[in-house]
Amino acid sequence: MLNVPSQSFPAPSSQQRVSAGGRSKVPLKQGRSLMDWIRLTKSGKDLTGLKGRLIEVTEEELKKHNKKHDCWICIRGFVYNVTPYMEYHPGGEDELMRAAGSDGTDLFDQVHRWVNYESMLKECLVGRMAVKPAVPKGMLPKSQVTDTLAKEGRSSPSYDWFQTDSLVTIVIYTKQKDINLDSVIVDHQDDSFRAETLIKDYSYIIHIELSHEIEDFSVRVVENVGKIEIVLKKKENTSWKRLGHPLENHNSFIPKKDTGLYYRKCQLISKEDVTHDTKLFCLMLPPSTHFQVPVGQHVYLKLTITGTEIVKPYTPVSDSLLSEFKEPVLLNNKYIYFLIKIYPTGLFTPELDQLQIGDFVSISNPEGNFKISQFQELEDLFLLAAGTGFTPMVKVLNYALTNIPNLRKVKLMFFNKTEDDIIWRSQLEKLAFKDKRFDVEFVLSAPTSEWNGKRGHISPDLLSEFLKRSSDKSEVLICICGPTPFTEQGIRLLHDRNFSEEEIHSFTA
Numbered sequence: 119m120l121n122v123p124s125q126s127f128p129a130p131s132s133q134q135r136v137s138a139g140g141r142s143k144v145p146l147k148q149g150r151s152l153m154d155w156i157r158l159t160k161s162g163k164d165l166t167g168l169k170g171r172l173i174e175v176t177e178e179e180l181k182k183h184n185k186k187h188d189c190w191i192c193i194r195g196f197v198y199n200v201t202p203y204m205e206y207h208p209g210g211e212d213e214l215m216r217a218a219g220s221d222g223t224d225l226f227d228q229v230h231r232w233v234n235y236e237s238m239l240k241e242c243l244v245g246r247m248a249v250k251p252a253v254p255k256g257m258l259p260k261s262q263v264t265d266t267l268a269k270e271g272r273s274s275p276s277y278d279w280f281q282t283d284s285l286v287t288i289v290i291y292t293k294q295k296d297i298n299l300d301s302v303i304v305d306h307q308d309d310s311f312r313a314e315t316l317i318k319d320y321s322y323i324i325h326i327e328l329s330h331e332i333e334d335f336s337v338r339v340v341e342n343v344g345k346i347e348i349v350l351k352k353k354e355n356t357s358w359k360r361l362g363h364p365l366e367n368h369n370s371f372i373p374k375k376d377t378g379l380y381y382r383k384c385q386l387i388s389k390e391d392v393t394h395d396t397k398l399f400c401l402m403l404p405p406s407t408h409f410q411v412p413v414g415q416h417v418y419l420k421l422t423i424t425g426t427e428i429v430k431p432y433t434p435v436s437d438s439l440l441s442e443f444k445e446p447v448l449l450n451n452k453y454i455y456f457l458i459k460i461y462p463t464g465l466f467t468p469e470l471d472q473l474q475i476g477d478f479v480s481i482s483n484p485e486g487n488f489k490i491s492q493f494q495e496l497e498d499l500f501l502l503a504a505g506t507g508f509t510p511m512v513k514v515l516n517y518a519l520t521n522i523p524n525l526r527k528v529k530l531m532f533f534n535k536t537e538d539d540i541i542w543r544s545q546l547e548k549l550a551f552k553d554k555r556f557d558v559e560f561v562l563s564a565p566t567s568e569w570n571g572k573r574g575h576i577s578p579d580l581l582s583e584f585l586k587r588s589s590d591k592s593e594v595l596i597c598i599c600g601p602t603p604f605t606e607q608g609i610r611l612l613h614d615r616n617f618s619e620e621e622i623h624s625f626t627a
């Protein structure tokens with residue numbers, strides 16, 4: 119893993135070329151990978167130029183450090199000297215310079231709020247801002263929150279609690295009708311009880327240290343009135359005088375982007391080979407967690423690699439395409455499955471592959487902008503997937519085939535390099551045989567001479583044949599996911615064929 123390949127970096131196939139939010143990454147010089155950066159931070163070199171001293175930085179001082187050879191950036195009230203990091207930044211030096219000598223929190227959040235910069239840049243920490251230029255995360259002034267909500271015609275949720283001898287019930291009044299079990303995530307870890315309710319782009323958070331111990335809890339949603347009930351089973355049948363102590367962000371209703379990613383430790387239960395380089399990982403959630411990943415959304419996995427926390431996005435799948443299709447009601451929410459390709463010279467996946475059964479990985483709350491409401495009137499669903507870009511399609515496919523009443527046709531065009539790279543090929547073929555609405559076509563970019571199927575990369579010819587509607591005016595959705603050049607080219611070709619923005623969904627970070 120530590121050998122640096124001699125080709126240009128990132129390699130044409132590198133995940134480090136994956137753009138976040140549609141932005142391209144630049145090639146980095148050799149010896150400037152994330153792993154090289156981690157090594158530099160562990161070398162004991164003075165990266166701030168302050169010999170380990172932390173200082174209070176005024177706005178005037180920050181502004182002075184606005185050049186490539188002397189660049190300080192403030193993120194959430196902390197100032198970093200990012201000069202030594204310039205050449206390692208996957209987005210390139212110019213991108214980093216946009217925030218030089220100023221508060222880069224918003225720019226950072228727009229592009230990669232999930233990157234664990236505190237850990238990656240800890241050796242570059244210069245100090246705190248003397249006067250905070252930005253409001254720290256999760257702490258918007260009440261008036262600002264209220265103004266934003268008022269503009270959007272939304273009022274803040276609230277909560278209440280009551281008890282019987284054996285139970286305590288926390289009731290969250292969301293004041294929204296489209297709330298379901300996916301909308302609420304509950305974690306009871308150590309002394310913290312945390313319930314995050316997702317309401318459009320906002321989070322309502324209950325976060326308390328409970329005054330008494332509990333055995334377990336369950337979550338119910340009364341959809342038509344938008345009420346969530348979290349029922350706690352008391353360990354002892356005593357009367358609680360109060361629910362507990364408020365913790366960070368308790369009873370706050372804040373934009374989701376300001377909440378930070380919340381992680382829980384999950385245990386590796388099994389790991390199975392699916393292809394020569396892709397494995398199905400099964401992770402178990404802690405028993406005291408209520409958590410479901412909505413269709414089309416991803417999570418972040420976090421591992422500590424040589425002392426630095428590294429985070430990468432992955433899209434949960436079901437354990438198999440066919441079992442969930444046969445038994446859609448049999449949902450065991452304690453397990454999360456991932457199809458993950460192991461890149462031998464990658465940073466994260468070889469570490470993941472090294473984990474033993476019983477080891478732990480942290481999993482974040484779900485993220486993503488795919489909305490199941492895009493589906494309701496759908497008649498034709500076209501899925502364009504390349505390599506592990508197949509992962510979001512798994513749940514989308516299952517959901518569509520089991521839940522959409524008007525659905526006539528689901529077609530998957532699955533692009534891979536060789537036959538050996540095709541994930542779940544026989545399951546896909548069986549599903550196509552069983553359900554006449556579903557069809558799959560495999561396209562290979564580097565096939566052997568024996569391959570009789572389609573060849574090449576995504577192209578106008580392949581798409582014109584594939585994208586045949588069931589009727590002239592049918593409601594269509596096209597989902598696309600894969601390496602960034604594949605997705606970008608696919609979107610261009612779809613626009614050329616006059617599909618509208620609303621008819622295309624691309625999966626990105």
Ligand code: FAD
Pocket residue numbers: 122123125126127128129131132133134136149151416430431432433434456457458459460461462463464465466467468506509625626627
């Ligand atoms: P990286 O370190 O990023 O390296 C990847 C490639 O670059 C390898 O080919 C490696 O050989 C090459 N490389 C690395 N260093 C160098 C160097 N110095 N010089 C030349 N080449 C180099 N992936 C999945 O498998 N399953 C999923 O479900 C999934 N879901 C995703 C969801 C989203 C929203 C996104 C954005 C990505 C998803 N990915 C998924 C991709 C995943 O996040 C990672 O990018 C991927 O696992 C690679 O991580 P890595 O750290 O192991 O590899």
Ligand code: NAD
Pocket residue numbers: 131132133136416433459504505506507508509510533534535536539562563564574575576599600601602603604607625626627
């Ligand atoms: P891969 O290298 O095996 O390539 C699979 C196919 O993609 C190729 O056969 C080819 O048809 C196509 N392709 C590759 N490069 C292309 C290019 N430059 N132009 C046009 N087509 C190209 O793919 P992989 O290693 O499995 O990588 C899968 C990618 O999907 C990764 O970049 C990963 O980050 C991304 N992904 C994204 C999400 C998401 O939700 N955003 C989810 C899963 C995977």
